[in-house]
Amino acid sequence: MDIIIIQQLLDRIGNLIRVEMRTGLIEHGLQPVQFDALYYLSICNRFSNTPKAVTEFLGLTKGTVSQTIKVLETKGYIEKVADCTDKRVMHLIMTAKGRQLLDDYFPSAKLLSACSGLEGENSEFDPELLQQQLILLLASMQKQHQYRSFGVCSTCQHHLHVNNGYVCGLTQLPLTSDDITLICVEHQRRAKEK
Incomplete structure (x- = not known):
């Protein structure tokens, strides 16, 4: 096993996916980090859709996540809703517009195409x-x-x-x-x- 090659391959695949995403998100005025937050909100449960949980999942600072949430809310991709039992806690709810954006860019069309192509032509994959x-x-x-x-x-x-x-x-x-x-x-x- 060559761990350097494994990391290089994971990095390169990740870079290709991010380039595809970045290109598509430009027309929406969004950055990949904002899409990452939106993606997280699509896969987390109702106990985990808070700014704090987004911060932990993405491994970013509170300030970066706060700005990310502000952009997503301003553009209508998410809504903030106060917790029913603790009004200090805000839940981040994805809107239909946010769901549509996510559906448009996830999963990566290029990754999907590459995997489908390999399955058809390469029995080792x-x-x-x-x-x-x-x-x-x-x-x-x-x-x-x-x-x-x-x-x-x-x-x-x-x-x-x-x-x-x-x-x-x-x-x-x-x-x-x-x-x-x-x-x-x-x-x-x-x-x-x-």
């Missing part, structure tokens, strides 16, 4: 294996460096199946079928997954 290997690599990096996992609710140690539904053992709140398919800032891997 296994996208499912690649996905599993990348999941393992990400989980290892998160664990070794004590980063939050931001995992899917249904894989969390706090996720409880109660009667005919689900409950978050941390918040003691019921979970919807949508909640359990989204990522959470409080996610903790189950013991067997650690």
Whole structure:
């Protein structure tokens, strides 16, 4: 294994995707960081759609995220909604306009095309294996460096199946079928997954 080559390949693929995204976002007056925040809001649950969680997920400063949120709100891609129980907490809700923008640029058309082309012409390319290997690599990096996992609710140690539904053992709140398919800032891997 040559870790330098692995990093170079991951960096280059990431750069190609970002160039495609940057080019498309110019007409909307957006930067990639703003799209990244919008993407995060599309995959997080209702406990994780706060400015603080966006900051943690993106690994950016509060100031950068604050400006990012301001731009997204001004352009109509998100709305701020006060929490019903704690008015100090603001939730960031994606609008239909934000959802449409996300659908237009994610997943990357170039990545999708490359993967589809490889599947058709190269029997050695296994996208499912690649996905599993990348999941393992990400989980290892998160664990070794004590980063939050931001995992899917249904894989969390706090996720409880109660009667005919689900409950978050941390918040003691019921979970919807949508909640359990989204990522959470409080996610903790189950013991067997650690």
